[in-house]
Amino acid sequence: MIRAAAILAVLLALAPELAHACAVCGAGVDDDQSRVAYLLTTVSLSALPLALFGGFFLYLRAKHRRQATTHGAAGRGAPEPK
């Protein structure tokens, strides 16, 4: 495994253009429009899972509080056991 990784590293060092083979990694990095696109997509892809789970957590917390308040009010309104 280590030998294979070493051979791969040597090959990449000898033929560095292979490292740029990714179709999007090096594309248009010099112009502003694609830089902004990279930035916006990075931000949206990073923030989306946090927003989804964060929103769900806040919804659960609000619902739990509402449920607790309703049950508390119902408990206080109930007649005392004899």
Next chain:
Amino acid sequence: MPPRRTASLRVISDPRPAPLVPNAVLGMLIFIFTEAMLFAGLISAHSITKASSAVGWPPPGQPRLPVEDTAVNTAALLLSGVVVFFAQRRFRRDRAGAFLPLAAGIALGAFFVGFQGVEWVGLIREGLTLTSSTHGAFFYLIVGVHALHALAALLALGWAAAKLRRAVLPPSTLAATALFWYFVVLVWPVIYLRVYL
């Protein structure tokens, strides 16, 4: 006559509190979260390719997308989401009365998918295919994935409507299927803005 034997009956109430979210809805939410990331990935890849295009977007020689026709179709899909929302609200008060708005929502959704099929036939005839350009590849991939989701959600809503007709539809099932439809409805305007405009 032998004496009657009686057994005492003990009623055990479930000590656990009622769940905040039904299991069906929770499962659907987790599924929707993963699907939201799928669409976010596709739209991100499209945005970067569009911004990095050296020849402009859409590429020269490729047909333009039918923006105005799709705007009408988008309105139909949004309306379908509103109608399903009203069906869900109606279900809480009057279960049988929810069938008609639910069926109307499904019909509007089916109109959306059918209209897209017609649009695709026209675009293929004009020369926009999966292999004609990156533009075509992204268009059919993103819109196609959305159409598959719309079809699946319509099937789920149809199944829920059939259960509603037989008066055996649990509220959590309707909530989960409607949630899936809301996702399909709400992700579409983002696709429309990013891919069509």
